[in-house]
Amino acid sequence: ETGVTQSPTHLIKTRGQQVTLRCSSQSGHNTVSWYQQALGQGPQFIFQYYREEENGRGNFPPRFSGLQFPNYSSELNVNALELDDSALYLCASSLSRFSDGDEQFFGPGTRLTVL
Amino acid sequence: GQNIDQPTEMTATEGAIVQINCTYQTSGFNGLFWYQQHAGEAPTFLSYNVLDGLEEKGRFSSFLSRSKGYSYLLLKELQMKDSASYLCAVRDKGDKLIFGTGTRLQVFP
DSSP: OOOOEEEOSEEEEOTTOOEEEEEEOOTTOOEEEEEEEOTTSOOEEEEEEETTEEEEEOSOOTTEEEEEOTTSOEEEEEOSOOGGGOEEEEEEEESOTTOTTOOOEEOOOEEEEEO | OOEEEOOSEEEEETTOOEEEEEEEEOSOOSOEEEEEEOTTSOOEEEEEEOSSEEEEETTEEEEEETTTTEEEEEEOSOOGGGOEEEEEEEEOSTTOEEEOOOEEEEEEO
């Protein structure tokens, strides 16, 4: 059973550019959540996808968008990058959004630096 | 609003016991999680509480009081490898996790 994987590990972009981050969920998990973690802070919820549909969104502007594919892998897209978007982006998968106690399994994250 | 508070930093000695507190005010509550995060790594699951009381898991225990909006993580027989950030997170609506800023624990020999 493979865990959650994310790519790329590190990424450097400049202001105004666009970026796509990728996540492969743990086998059998149909729910994926994305989080942004600034240095020294806890993760902030961006949005969640369940069976290819967005299922909740945090306080992030529309330039943060996502997709979930039939195989439950997922993408996070950020347009018009700003300096404050520099952070660790974490993807977490869980078995089902309906299951109490189901932990979210986190991937290793993508470290995005915006210059 | 949504608010989760935990101390920013704590220090302790190897072999000792440390308690990390977490208080929360959220619009919904479907359980409280504790995660450990080493620098530059992903958070890893430690414990889950949804009912009041103590959950014990080896050297780690977690307590919850829903009426007080309070939880703590207890770490016993501290080891150097326990130096990490400890994140308290409340599951709000659906599967959304609301995290505190984390408590950075440093264990000294």
